Amino acid sequence: xxxxxxxxxxxxxxxxxxxxxQALELARSLALxxxxxxxMLRSHVARGTALGQRAKAFMDAGQLVADDLIIAMVExxxxxxxxxxxxxxxxxxxxxxxxxxxxxxxxxxxxxxxHVVYFAVPRTELMSRLTGRRTCSKCGxxxxxxxxxxxxxxxxxxxxxxxxxxxxDRPEAVGRRLEEYERSTxxxxxxxxxxxCLIEVDASRVPSQVNDQIVAALRRNAG
Ligand code: AP5
Numbered sequence: 492x493x494x495x496x497x498x499x500x501x502x503x504x505x506x507x508x509x510x511x512x513q514a515l516e517l518a519r520s521l522a523l524x525x526x527x528x529x530x531m532l533r534s535h536v537a538r539g540t541a542l543g544q545r546a547k548a549f550m551d552a553g554q555l556v557a558d559d560l561i562i563a564m565v566e567x568x569x570x571x572x573x574x575x576x577x578x579x580x581x582x583x584x585x586x587x588x589x590x591x592x593x594x595x596x597x598x599x600x601x602x603x604x605x606h607v608v609y610f611a612v613p614r615t616e617l618m619s620r621l622t623g624r625r626t627c628s629k630c631g632x633x634x635x636x637x638x639x640x641x642x643x644x645x646x647x648x649x650x651x652x653x654x655x656x657x658x659x660d661r662p663e664a665v666g667r668r669l670e671e672y673e674r675s676t677x678x679x680x681x682x683x684x685x686x687x688c689l690i691e692v693d694a695s696r697v698p699s700q701v702n703d704q705i706v707a708a709l710r711r712n713a714g
Pocket of ligand 1: 589
């Protein structure tokens with residue numbers, strides 16, 4: 492599939508809406524860079540960096556990590572390897588201060604956002620998606636014991652790696668993440684509606700249909 496030019500997209504939506512699933516697929520099929528703040532933070536935690544040590548307790552509790560830490564981490568990446576390629580930001584921004592920092596940073600580089608894709612899913616569906624999620628500890632592929640099972644239980648179909656259950660996918664942490672989303676992240680919809688690049692997709696459909704909606708929207712609005 493050829494890549495629409497100049498895509499600089501944000502994927503916005505509640506935990507479990509399918510942002511990571513779609514970002515991985517589109518990064519592959521459209522040759523876009525994929526920047527997931529959740530993945531970056533989990534990598535810091537696994538490596539035991541100072542940032543990882545500060546972030547871990549917040550992540551396990553289903554709370555957001557402080558804006559200043561996240562903004563510094565993302566801007567670092569935007570300045571370096573993501574500067575020229577088309578990209579998808581998955582899980583950032585998640586607060587109004589993060590969105591304003593991103594606006595400012597992209598404005599000064601002369602490369603504003605082209606798309607903000609909002610993943611709409613009823614809250615009732617999110618709990619079962621998240622508690623059933625399994626992630627490959629080797630290649631990062633995302634599976635689900637109900638919606639996308641592997642052939643052999645606990646083993647990644649793609650690379651044979653062991654599947655892990657994220658510590659923040661326990662039901663009590665999921666509940667807190669959903670509340671945090673409604674309090675801190677949902678207000679971004681109003682922020683981006685004003686900018687005119689907000690696109691809503693029905694993310695309660697099967698993954699291939701969600702993908703079709705996003706590809707059509709990226710092509711329609713491509714710069
Ligand atoms: P992060 O890793 O970003 O988690 P999240 O936003 O809560 O999103 P998820 O990864 O849970 O869901 P997703 O939408 O990607 O769904 P997925 O595709 O995996 O953040 C983790 C933590 O890090 C935060 O809680 C916070 O502490 C911290 N953090 C990260 N960014 C931050 C920031 N900017 N500021 C502050 N703190 C930050 O799919 C979920 C499941 O559903 C999978 O099993 C999948 O197979 C299945 N599925 C996907 N699509 C479908 C479908 N269409 N139908 C059925 N099942 C589906």
